[in-house]
Amino acid sequence: MSWQRKILRVNLTKGTCEPEPLNMEWAHLFLGQRGLATKYLAEEIDPKADALSPENKLIMATGPLTGTMASTGGRYSVITKSPLTGAIACSNSGGFIGAEMKQAGWDMIIFEGKSKAPVFLYLENEKAQLMPADDLWGKSVWATDELLHEKFQDPLVKIACVGRSAENGCLYASIVNDRHRAAGRSGVGTVMASKHLKAVVIRGTVGVGNVRDPKAFFKATSEGKKTLADNAVTGEGLPAMGTQVLMNVINEVGAMPTRNMKEVQFEGAHKISGEAMAEPRESDGKPNLVTNAACFGCTIACGRISTIDPQHYSIENKPEYIGASGGLEYESAWALGSNVGIDDLDALTYANFLCNEDGYDPISFGATVSAAMELFEMGAITLETTEGLDLSFGSAEALTKAAELVATGEGFGKDLAMGSKRLCEKYGHPEISMTVKGQEFPAYDPRAIQGMGLGYATSNRGACHLRGYTVSSEVMGVPVKTDPLTTDGKPELVKAFQDATAAVDSTGLCTFTTFAWTLEDIAPQVDAACEGGWSAASMLEAGERIWNLERQFNLDAGLTKADDTLPGRLLKDAAKTGPAKGSVNRLHEMLPQYYALRGWSEEGVPTNETMGRLGL
Amino acid sequence: MPLKITITFKLYASLAQYLPKEAVENKIDIIIPGDRSIIGVLEQQSVPLESAHLVLVNGFFIPPEKRKTSFLSDKDVLAVWPPVAGG
Secondary structure, eight states: OOOOOEEEEEETTTTEEEEEEOOHHHHHHHOSHHHHHHHHHHHHSOTTSOTTSTTSOEEEEEOTTTTSSSTTTTOEEEEEEOTTTSSEEEEEEOSSHHHHHHHTTOSEEEEESOOSSOEEEEEETTEEEEEEOTTTTTOOHHHHHHHHHHHHTOTTOEEEEOOHHHHTTOTTBOEEETTTEEEOSTTHHHHHHHTTEEEEEEEOOSOOOOOSOHHHHHHHHHHHHHHHHHSHIIIIIHHHHGGGGHHHHHHHTTOOOBTTTTBSOOTTGGGGSHHHHTSBOTTTSOBSEEEEEOOTTOSSOOEEEEOOOTTOGGGTTOGGGSSOEEOOOHHHHHHHTGGGTOOOHHHHHHHHHHHHHTTBOHHHHHHHHHHHHHHHHHTSSOTTTTTTOOOOTTOHHHHHHHHHHHHHTOTTHHHHTTOHHHHHHHTTOGGGOOEETTEEOOSOOTTTSHHHHHHHHHOTTSSOSTTOOTHHHHTTOSSSOOOTTOOTTHHHHHHHHHHHHHHHTTTTOOGGGGGTOOHHHHHHHHHHHSSSOOOHHHHHHHHHHHHHHHHHHHHHHTOOGGGSOOOHHHHHSOBOSSTTBTOOOOHHHHHHHHHHHHTBOTTSOBOHHHHHHTTO | OOOEEEEEEEEOGGGGGGSOTTOBTTEEEEEEETTOBHHHHHHHTTOOGGGOOEEEETTEEOOGGGTTTOBOOTTOEEEEESSOOOO
16 A cells, blocks of 8 residues: 555654554545545644644645656645634645655654744654754745755755745745745645744655555556546646646636736736747747746646746846746736736746745735735825835736735735735725635636636635636536536536545645546546545545535634625626626525535535535 | 628637737737638638637637537637646
8 A cells, every 4th residue: 555654743842753653544534635634633633723823733744646656646735724714724735845755654744832943854764853943044945945955965855844924924825845836825834934843854765665556556557647648738738838828718718817806807918828938038039938847756747947037127136036946827927917917927927936935825925915906006005004115006016026025024015924804904995805714816707707606615725726626617628618607507516626626635646637537547546556445436425525524624613604705896896898797706596506515504514414424 | 702800810829830920929810701610710720620629709618519600700809729727
């Protein structure tokens, strides 16, 4: 089997690192990663605990296929209670550190308590040690990564760490691994920094052995790779243009959130699109995009590696930003672009570099800046409030300066670091915060993609596209095309996507495989790797079990049906242009049916029968 | 003779190579006979039909079975992608 059957429990208060066996009964119910770590969290903390107190725990978890030869099998997740939402947080990342953790012999690391002084965890196979990090505290992600690589004199150690934004309490700080991959959403980095844990450094040479049926595993993973290679999306589209291919698509269907979601189409979309990233620029004749890149074991390689125009104002006298680094994905390009009305590709790339360099979520950051820009436009905040920062929509200088301020926690950056909800409440206009459960929206306006509205409203971690990406069906026709403007059939579609995604997020695989694979392709790989008799049906049931476990955690934390909603702007103010012109999101047509399909009461509470059926 | 109409024609991602070189930002205005179907326009522009996955007219999806019988109006926007996805 491909579980290591071993957890590392790190008590930061006591300074101890202890191994313990993985609960295999739970592994058979919750699979791994997102599902299994949520089970541990729900069992071990009071859901009402303050997310930034020592009572909260932070779990780094791999799935059974992490570190194996399965394509994309390099994922890991961070599970904790979110300081941004007060709900469950589960943030997934690629890169290489997840596979390294597994290959060091561990399925999971549970961090509990709080260290008096800054520390980092060094994990080399069996050896686990907390080490002082006083010299790293106050350093960016990139500086920390460099210092730790120097310290261990080993280019192969893998590092995940927090930057200055997390240390300064930014509520949407991420944990960045391998310099530009991130467990990005819901403030998981803020929790890590609150425990005075600066970094996790891992070197693993044990490997991942003991797959249940090696011959069947080789066959299933080989067939899976061929399917990915032969598919037009995973074999051609994603490696060539990455997720940024969506910029022009989503703009064309009128679902591009623009200027704090006041509009649904952006006139500058093409200038910040995947197509534009490939065009040579005037100054040096080179395009923004240098190459694509893959995470551990991935045969898709959707990642973007970019450079900034060396003559761009943002990097004048800053040679450290001239090299190539993690470039714009669609989500960051939207959040730092259309939602703030900016079409300067290099300014967006610079801001994205800073999000990686100091570890904060570009979606929440961009959406918070867009809310600040609307407050500025309304006069609710002034130049005096912002200490001279002209936060007009469309100002690239405002965006890049705001990114610098959030990175360091200086000036108006302190307000921007609170996130959109708290910022808008502070300045008297909670109605213009485009959030669900306190988390900022991603890049799809639910007035033009009805199913996404239901998905956002019911997402267990607040507004998020990755809990159930019905865009795939409603816009792209994968696996089948549905009409984005109707609510018919959407509760069923949303539930199916949510349950399947919860299962995939618990395997160690990347959700992007599902553009080519169904659970029928994934289950044979999981089943060959682990005991448990995994089939597509049992994986889907595990997904539903995980969804309900997360829901129950949130209810126990104090969230209610009232939190399953969207901002009034999306429910009352009709889209002004595009195919959805005149439409709002019709959540009220979908939510009651969704609750019924889920086996929940009219108040959105799982019934005893539902919990019993799922073994919860 | 059927009336001539002007449409905005957009091709993206790997289909961009089939745009006339005068196209800017992946789009160009073209003049077509008013009785030409969507499939007819794609054939006229040498776009391989098997790659025309996402076909939008004014942002609305046109399903494959309707592309032979759907006609365009003056000032319509026809935008076409190969299979794409992201997140």
